[in-house]
Structures are given as structure tokens and as C-alpha cells.
Amino acid sequence: MDQLSATFAALADPTRRAILARLTEGPATVKELSEPFDISGPAISKHLRVLEKAGLITRGREAQWRPCQLDATPLKEVAVWAENYRRFWDASYARLDALLTEMKETEK
Amino acid sequence: MDQLSATFAALADPTRRAILARLTEGPATVKELSEPFDISGPAISKHLRVLEKAGLITRGREAQWRPCQLDATPLKEVAVWAENYRRFWDASYARLDALLTEMKETEK
DNA sequence: AGGTTAGATAACCAAGTGGTTAGGTACGAG
DNA sequence: CTCGTACCTAACCACTTGGTTATCTAACCT
Structure with a gap:
């Protein structure tokens, strides 16, 4: 899948767009990102992986947290x-x- | 599915983006649109329906042709x-x- | 009427998606 | 060391997607 297709596909989900919107206010942990939604952790994890593969977020490592950051x-x-x-x-x-x-x- | 999601989803496919690009040069029949691709007619039909549902194209009727037009x-x-x-x-x-x-x- | 062309629909298939639950890893706190 | 927390992976499920072939309708042309 080419870059542009991956980006459009990632943006096609409202949950993922909401996550990006949240990240405009600064980095956040997976837990913080999942708070506004009543879906399970793994579901959020999957969304984050899609965003990461599309190059829309980068993920760091800080103790037991994996902070996410926007990459526009x-x-x-x-x-x-x-x-x-x-x-x-x-x-x-x-x-x-x-x-x-x-x-x-x-x-x- | 909301409007924006539908639009992004429609744009996530390279074939559909190519169809839109072709339509910037003016209206075209289904046959004309399918020419550049070596996929079957029904496959094109499905792509067009996705584009139509996303509001990105409109379709008319002219004898046995169903000309497509871009709606940006x-x-x-x-x-x-x-x-x-x-x-x-x-x-x-x-x-x-x-x-x-x-x-x-x-x-x- | 018969044949050809444009196009849609239906039925099917493999692969992908968005969600789940269950279980595993890694780290900090007591 | 053990417990709770943060997060991931694996396995599974229902649904969608992008493609196919086969069949249908509608219009045009002899």
C-alpha cells in the first residue's frame, strides 16, 4: 500500500481522527488516549498501530508508558x-x- | 458512516483516486473510465458506487451510457x-x- | 427480430478491519 | 517478592472490501 492510500485509510476512522485531534494538544499515553472512548485497550492499540504505520504518530518509551506523539x-x-x-x-x-x-x- | 469518513475511505483506494483524476478532464462513461485498468467491469462499477455514495461523483443517463461527473x-x-x-x-x-x-x- | 454494446446486479471468494476476551511482559510501589 | 498498572500479542468473531464470473436489462444498429 502506498503512503497516500495508507494515510487516507488511517483517516477514514473517526476514532483515529479523534486520537489525532487529541494529540494536537501534546503527547499522551495509550491510557490517556483511550479514556474518551468506551472500547477496549487492544482496540486502541490496533488504532495506534494503524496510525503509526501511516506515519501519523511516533511512539516513545518511558518506563511502563509508551507516549504517542503527532507527526503531521x-x-x-x-x-x-x-x-x-x-x-x-x-x-x-x-x-x-x-x-x-x-x-x-x-x-x- | 459520517460524510468525512466516507470521503476518506473512498480516497483510500488508488484506483478510485485515478478515476477522480481522470474526471478532472471532463465527464466520462463507465467504459472510458475502466480503460486504464485491467480489472473487470463490475469492479469499476463498485468503485463508482463507492465514489457516488461519498458524493464525489454524480451520474447521469444518456441512452445506454451513464456518464460520470466529478463533484469535488x-x-x-x-x-x-x-x-x-x-x-x-x-x-x-x-x-x-x-x-x-x-x-x-x-x-x- | 436479432445481435452488439454499455452497464448493473448477484453470488461467491480471499483478505482486511474493528471489535472482543484471555493471557503475557515490563515496570514501579509497598 | 508480590501486587497493581500499562501495554502488547494471540486467537477469535462478524462485517466489509476488492476482486472475480455469470447473468440480466436497456439501448442502439442492422
């Missing part, structure tokens, strides 16, 4: 990818796009 | 969502963020 690098790729479609949802951008195309035509 | 609206949500994480990948934005925080502190 793959999200940049997502933003860049989505931006390529901006002209298809943004009307003013679409007009600019049309104008540029027209100018290119006139140039010929 | 959900991608705007994706872009907006990703932008919220910009400060975590963009160093200069992070500095700006820190500056603003500092200014807010001084204000108090």
Missing part, C-alpha cells in the same frame, strides 16, 4: 493532494483558472 | 480538515502560531 507530515501530502481539486469546488478559483487558460490560448 | 465538494471538507494541522508540519506557520500565542499572552 503525511497530512501535508493530503492537503497538497486535495488542493489540486480546489478549482472544482472554488468558483472564484475556477474563474481564475479559466482566465489563465484563455490567456494561454491567446498566446498561441 | 467533499474534497473541500478534506482540505479544510487537513489545514487544521498545517501548523504541525509547516515550520513557518508554527513560528507564526507561537508568535500569536505570545501576543495573546502579553495582552493579558
Whole structure:
């Protein structure tokens, strides 16, 4: 699976997006991350592994805790990818796009 | 499944992303869309249904063809969502963020 | 009417996902 | 040393996913 697909797949789960949102406030232990959800520890563990494989989090080791930290690098790729479609949802951008195309035509 | 999850899930497949890319060049029939891939028709049909349910394409009816058209609206949500994480990948934005925080502190 | 083309649906299969419970490891505290 | 806590792995389950082949409908063209 390529990087972008892995990132999108990881983001497709609301629990995992919530975990990322929590991590914007700083590193957290697995226990802390699991608190807001009423699912078992192993389930959280699996989500964290998916996020880790997608490169969205990094995990350290501190005594019996395994603190998680956000790594937003793959999200940049997502933003860049989505931006390529901006002209298809943004009307003013679409007009600019049309104008540029027209100018290119006139140039010929 | 919420809208954002459905969109991310739809985008997690390279074939579906390729279909979207093709549709940026204009509407296309199912046959045209399936040409670049060596997978069966029904497989393409399924991909299109996923894209349709995610609101990423709309389908018309024209004689025996069912032309597909891009609808990028959900991608705007994706872009907006990703932008919220910009400060975590963009160093200069992070500095700006820190500056603003500092200014807010001084204000108090 | 008969044949061809575009496309959808159905039934099936292997692999993946999101959850569970049970049991294991590693560490700190008493 | 033993106990509790944090976390992981393993095994299992129901459901989904991405693919297949076979069959169907609908429209067009002779």
C-alpha cells in the first residue's frame, strides 16, 4: 500500500481522527488516549498501530508508558493532494483558472 | 458512516483516486473510465458506487451510457480538515502560531 | 427480430478491519 | 517478592472490501 492510500485509510476512522485531534494538544499515553472512548485497550492499540504505520504518530518509551506523539507530515501530502481539486469546488478559483487558460490560448 | 469518513475511505483506494483524476478532464462513461485498468467491469462499477455514495461523483443517463461527473465538494471538507494541522508540519506557520500565542499572552 | 454494446446486479471468494476476551511482559510501589 | 498498572500479542468473531464470473436489462444498429 502506498503512503497516500495508507494515510487516507488511517483517516477514514473517526476514532483515529479523534486520537489525532487529541494529540494536537501534546503527547499522551495509550491510557490517556483511550479514556474518551468506551472500547477496549487492544482496540486502541490496533488504532495506534494503524496510525503509526501511516506515519501519523511516533511512539516513545518511558518506563511502563509508551507516549504517542503527532507527526503531521503525511497530512501535508493530503492537503497538497486535495488542493489540486480546489478549482472544482472554488468558483472564484475556477474563474481564475479559466482566465489563465484563455490567456494561454491567446498566446498561441 | 459520517460524510468525512466516507470521503476518506473512498480516497483510500488508488484506483478510485485515478478515476477522480481522470474526471478532472471532463465527464466520462463507465467504459472510458475502466480503460486504464485491467480489472473487470463490475469492479469499476463498485468503485463508482463507492465514489457516488461519498458524493464525489454524480451520474447521469444518456441512452445506454451513464456518464460520470466529478463533484469535488467533499474534497473541500478534506482540505479544510487537513489545514487544521498545517501548523504541525509547516515550520513557518508554527513560528507564526507561537508568535500569536505570545501576543495573546502579553495582552493579558 | 436479432445481435452488439454499455452497464448493473448477484453470488461467491480471499483478505482486511474493528471489535472482543484471555493471557503475557515490563515496570514501579509497598 | 508480590501486587497493581500499562501495554502488547494471540486467537477469535462478524462485517466489509476488492476482486472475480455469470447473468440480466436497456439501448442502439442492422
